[in-house]
Amino acid sequence: MPLDRNSSIVLVVDDSPDSLGMIHTALQMGGYTVLVALNGKQALDIVAQIQPDVVLMDAVMPVMDGFECCRQMRQQLPLIPILFMTGLTEPEHIVKAFEHGSTDYITKPLNPDELLARITAHVRSAHLIRDAREALDSARQHVLSVNNRGELLWTTPEARELLAVNGIEVALGEFIFSREIKAWLGDQEPAQDLIIHTQQRPLIIRYFKRVHADEHLLRIVDQHQLLDPKVLEAALPVTKREAEVLLWVAQGKTNREIGEILTMSPRTVNKHLEQIYTKIQVDNRAAATSIAIQS
Structure with missing residues (x-):
């Protein structure tokens, strides 16, 4: 059956028939399109083909658990909300989920109304962020985000394309120029631009703003100006x-x-x-x- 592109897509990753039945019913009543994976491996196969608007992730599953699935999925989907829904209530499990890229953590048994409210809030926030980044691109703003170590957190699509044109393939959590960017950032917000030399032409990186203590927005200046x-x-x-x-x-x-x-x-x-x-x-x-x- 073809997907309804007019409704938000929720990927549910859980191997419990009872949980899946309740969640599927609640989400359909909330107007969402539901996809189901029974383990982390199936979930990764799905997101390789279809990008959901939000992911509901159980922790304990066969083949690949939710923690490892979340870690790998976050590399592919940096903006998508990933909500853990699990019976694990110990603090170390909650901390582990967030360390592996979780956006939120809900403990079972689930309350359908609370679940829908959380999903709606996260989907709305993710759409606002996506729209803002698309607006940056339409204004020719080649923006990328790095942490204090110079590691890449995200880029606008046009910034990624500009880097690729200059022979720089980017992957989240990595950046070939992380060492230079880390030294350039130091402990302050740089006033001078950073010149990165590539085989094609120099790239001019300009400091944009600090988002929080460990995230900085940078802009690649279009030299053709x-x-x-x-x-x-x-x-x-x-x-x-x-x-x-x-x-x-x-x-x-x-x-x-x-x-x-x-x-x-x-x-x-x-x-x-x-x-x-x-x-x-x-x-x-x-x-x-x-x-x-x-x-």
Whole structure:
């Protein structure tokens, strides 16, 4: 039977027939489309094909338990609410669930009205977050979120695409430039941009805001905004020719490439750079690029 795309999809992961019957009835009465998995492995197979709006996860199941399933599922679905519903009531089990990526924890026996209320609240919040990130993308805001260790928490789809174009494949919890980002973040909110050099072109990472103690929003600045050297000439104490050189430096071009573009020798390009460094009070290309982008 085809899924009803007009209603939110709830994936229920539980091997208990009694629980499944009660939950299925309550969710259908609440207007939700229900998918069922009898263990964690089945649940992962389902989310590989269909993205639910919320997941209800039992803890103790055969083949793969809820804790391991939640950990793996969170890598695929960073925004989807995952609610544990289990008879395990000890504090260590609750802590373990949240450590493995749980959004909420409900103990059995379940109250259908409470369950529906929690699901509705979590689905609403997840949709708001999704809509906000889509709005960032439509405004060409390439945003990514990292923790204090520089590990990737999430990205907008357009930021992920921009990274991929530059040869950077991203995975949640990992980032090839985590060490550089961790050092750049330090203990403060950086005022200067971070220049990350890739095989294709430099990426300019700008600090956006701190969400909480261990989450920071960063923005990848679109270098193609820098198209007119007159902007740099007006904003900085440089000549027209120096502004043209600085523009291409900010685009990641080498002295040789800049010389070919501007029909001058690499040595002349270097002389212009020396003058630029003195005038804008920097001592390397990365710092000059940061000043150019900010200007």
